Structures are given as structure tokens and as C-alpha cells.
Amino acid sequence: GSADQKVKSKLKNPFLKVEDRRCRYRPFYLQLSSFPVVNYSIPRPCSPFDVEKKNAHGQKQIHNKQRNPTNSDREKRPNHVPPKHKRRKGYCECCMKKYDDLHAHVESEQHQAFAKSSQYQVVDDIISKFSCDFLELRENTPKVKRRKCNV
């Protein structure tokens, strides 16, 4: 498995390469099609690094995505599914497990076991020291009952 035959490749300009000075870790690098430039012509308040899409012939088009990420944004990122239909991928710190669907994971047996375990004592210890300023609302009425919320 280790590096028996050495394969070397040259980074294409422009690039950026970052290494640990003691060479203990893998270098990481970035090869860009062009190095960033401060673009003063982009109107305020947009980033001077806002993406200007250049097509092959150098025509430019400013994309102001301040508020609306466009679809083309998403197309460029295969992992990104439009939010509404996206399952929420992530990592569960409780189960130490990656999941592809948050909802499915938190309902899984393993997670539910954790959820009901005494692991949360550390949280409850803190909660138990709070006093609640809020009064309990009586069900179905906006009236206020003079009772502390957690007693």
C-alpha cells in the first residue's frame, strides 16, 4: 500500500500550495484558472471578489448572488440538492456516525437509545440550576397561571 513507485506531478499555474514546514503532513493545494483580483468595478455592496463569469472570449457577467443563489450555482456542485428536497446529511456526534438523512437517523434505534440515555445528565445538571422567569400558560387560554414553568 505505501509509495512503492513514485508518481510525481507538477502543479499548474496559478496555484497555491500549503505545507507543514516539517513535512509531516500531506500538502494541500489549489489550482485556479486565474488568481483572484480585486475588482473595483463590481457595484457596492458586493464583494470585490464576486464571481464574474468569464466565457472563453473574456466576456464578463457579474453575478450578484447576494440574495438568490442561482440554479447554476447548484449545478456546479453535484452534492448540492435543492434545499426543499434535500435530505440532511451530516454527522451524529452522539452515535459517532455519518448519516444521509437526519430524520431517519434520529429515529434509528441507536440514536433513540442515546436520546433516552443518561448521557444528557451533563445538560440536566446545568438546567437544574436555572430558575425560570416564565409563567405557565393555561391550555387553550391566553390567561396566565401564576406558576413557574418547571415546578
Added chain:
Amino acid sequence: MLSKCWGQWTWPVNIMKDHRLETTLYKIKQLNARLVMEAIHLDEQSPLNAGNSFKKHESNKKGALTDIEKLYQAVPQLANVFRIKGKIGEGTFSSVYLAIGHVRGGREEKVALKHLIPTSHPIRIAAELQCLIIAGGQDNVMGVKYCFRKNDHVVIVMPYLEHESFSDILDSLSFEEARNYMFNLLKALKRIHHFGIVHRDVKPSNFLYNRQLQQFALVDFGLAQGTPETKVELLKVIPSETQQRSSAYNRPPLTVGSQVTSPTSRQLVHQSATKTANKRLSSISQTQIKQGHKRKEDADCHSVQRSVFGEKNFNVRSSAFQARSTVKQPRIMDIPVRKLSVKKKAISVVNNGLGKKAASGTPAHLTCDCYAKDSICSICLSRRQQIAPRAGTPGFRAPEVLTKCPNQTTAIDMWSAGIIFLSLLSGRYPFYKASDDLTALAQIMTIRGSRETIQAAKTFGKSILCSKEIPAQDLKKLCERLRGKTTSFDNSAGDVQMNPSQEFALPIGIGNASDSALQASKKYTQYQKQSTHEDGGKEKKTIQKLPESKGWDRVPNSAYDLLDKLLDLSPATRITAKDALLHPFFRNVKQ
């Protein structure tokens, strides 16, 4: 599935504590995964509805449930106390709701309910609470009122501060307001740094600003880490992973001034938690950790935005600001090679300092001649990836975060504050627009200079090789020029890059700093002449609009001097919050 009684608090008894501890100990090792990975998922409706007794009956119409209904379901106690009005923010790890409750006397009070993602580890949750309790409620740091829990669902109740959206008001802020904003941000940072909290995600959406009331609140300790001498005991547990995994802290201990005087009640609040944490700390060094599975996420989860309390429109802005449309998807790591090297030696002993971590049989120490050269080979790529905390937002990450320096301090928050200041002074938000760390670094080099960046990186053990030499920008000229532009400016001008010959070396001498309006306006005239000369009048036209613009024509040089010190590429010399508040820029600031 489960027959839990709704509305019933879970109050686990203090029994089996030791057993629990052991398990927790084992699991906490994975906590750092969040810092490294930052899962991608931003703005879906919160499907946080855990399995419960409602599920059976509700499954059909589950899709129709609103987020609010789901929250009431997940934490039924909320219904007894609050009327939830709506969701006001959503991030990767939590959603925030506006709710109304009644306090004694029947008075209504608005609160923010922060519902944490149920995959959060209890220790992380507790650490966040401790931050709020210990540091919060004062000096522009958000406090906490109460907390609800049902199983894995935790809701933190905080005072609600109505606030502006940074990008909405950026254009209309006066210079004096901007100065106040910075002063108050630094005050909050001074406070949390005093307690040894590194926030890690300082950005406008986490610093609430009510312009009318001139109120401010730093929020969201969900990514916080502790300095080695943090007063937040639980923070010692979480980041210790990273410290041990990566290397020991090199930086001199954080100066926290005089002794901390937490009110007794506050100490009580986290006493028991502390005990637990200490036990963990004592034995965690013997634990082995598994690292292999994190790497993939590290590769593709760079750009997660965390905006919780502050984003009224649910991260719309921030997901845009992830700039997914980079011209080319950068390849940070070589994936095929990674497969070769990473998976197998995923286990290593935690308890050591520098150097030892790669000693478990990976070909980490094999040398090659790629160092500081424009090449990579199978040898250097077969080394293990360095693990360093990098939670947060690319555009606000300090160079030492972007380059994976393991020794990160409160200085990273100061850098982020500098980025906010840069936005205020230049009128640009977001200032940096990068979807990944190295693009962000390239953009920083474009402003601060490649040589300067490379030089500073050496001081924290990193070699940066850049194929292009880029001169540092003069911050004053940069900001004035960026601010001077108006939307009516002719876009056909295209890319304009400052001519290197016009640049002045940084830093701006503090001797030039003066708040005197006279001197400032003299300089302004000077600048105006200069830019007229340089740009053939085009620049002049836009600059001349400045005098009507709320003090922005009289920005003192001290502003740029402070900016320079916040954006110090070297974390060891970067200005602290405490010192920044004493900077001449804040002379006569109304407090």
C-alpha cells in the same frame, strides 16, 4: 416504538454515573468531527421531529407539519410557556424561533428559542450553555434565560434582540455608527476572550445589532472552543481532542487580566458539569481515536454557513455567499492517493505532542523533494492530512485557520472582527467570497500581499507556495476606492488591479493616526488629487460624492491602522480585543 409520556421532563438520576462517564468519554472523541467536517445542510425545513408516540398517528400528515408544530412536538413543555411565532434563523446545527412568554405580572416578553440539532453531543450542548452562563448577559454577549430538554431535543431560551441585517444597513451606516459597531463588537470579544472562549464564528450574522436602540449581542457558541486556560470547564473537553491530535499549544497563555469573579450562583451552575469534565480529561489521553472517516467530509464540506440567530432570511444570503460558482472547483486533496493512505492507519494514540502522531506506520516521514516546489508526488500525498479546527465561515477564517495551523487562539476571532471592519470601511459585504479555504487564502493574499502572507505563515509552521507574487494593498486606498464606487459606476471598466508601483508598504505607521477632521480632510484632498491623476477624473467623480455621505469623507487614518492590526497575518502579534479597545481609533467613543 417508544411510549414516552408527553410533557414529562426527563430528569435522569445521578445513578450509574461512572458507567455513563466511560461511554461519554469514548464518544466525546468524536466531537471534533463537527469542527472538522461541518456537515452540509442549510435551510431545509427543520425535520427535527424525532421518533415519538405521535409518529404513528401523525405520519400521514407529517409533511404538512410546520416547523413550529414540529418543535412543539419535540419539546412539548414549550407549549406550556411560549407561543412560538415563527422561525427567525436556521443554521447547520440549530434553528432559532421567536416566541412570546409571560413573566411575572403577566408582562409579555419576546424570547429567542434556539433548537439544537438532535445530533449534538450532550457535552457540546452543555458547553454552549456554560459559555452563555459564564460569559453571557454582559458586555454585548448574549445571555441565557432558561433551557428545555426532552431526550435529544434541547431548546435554549434567550432574550430576543430585534436586529438589523448587516447587508441591508451597510450602505446607510454613518461612519460614527460603524465606529460604534466595532467598539461594541470588540467589547464582546474582550469579554469572551477573558473567559478563554474562542468563538470561532465571528461574523455579522452572529453579532446582533439593533440600530435604533444601539444594542448589540454576540451570539452562538455552538462552535466555541476553549483556550488552554478557559474558565468554561466543558470547553476543555471538546477542544482537547484537537490539541492532542494536532499538537500542543505553542502560543503564550491568554492573558486574562485579573482574577475572574464569577458570581457564586454561576459557579454553582456548572459545578457538577465541571466535575464530570475533569474526570474525562484525566483519562482521555489514554483513549484511542479513530480518524479515518472524517476525511471525506473535510474535503467537501468547507463552506457551510452558520447563521442562526442573526439571519432573518434563513441563510439565503449566506448560502449565496458560499459562492458555489467558483470558476473551477478546486481540488484540495488528491482523492485517489488519499484512498491509498488514509483508511488503514486510522488509529493513532492521542496522548502525545508534536511529531508523534504519524508514527503509526504510515509513510509519513518518507521524504520527497516536493517541499516548497510546484510539484506533488505519491510520497508527500501519502502522508496523513493534518487535522486542525476549521469550523466557521471561509471568508472570516484567519490565515492560520485556512492553512490548518493546529495552534489556534482567540486571535482567530480578532481576524474575523477585522474582516467585519473591512466590510464596514469598504462598504462591501461579504468582503471575501470564497467557497473553500484556499480560495479564501488567495483572496487574502490579494489584499495583504503574497510575500507578507508567506512570511507570516512561517511563524506558525506553514509553508505557502504561491505561483504569483501579489503586492499588498494600501488599506486606506483600497477601502476608499471600494467605498467610492457607486452602483452607477460604469461596469465596462472591467478588472482593475492596483498598480503595484502605487502601493505603499504596510503597516501604516501609527504616527499618522489622527482623529482630527482637519488632517483627515487634508488627506482626503490629497487622495482626491492623486486619484484624479491616476484615473483621469473617473475616480474623482465618484469620490466627490463622499462628502454627503455621513462622515465617510473623514475616516481617520487610525481606522486603517486598527484594521491593519486586526488583519495582522501573524496571530502572535495580532491585536487583542483588550488592546483594540484602547486604540486611538476609539478615542472619545461614547460608551
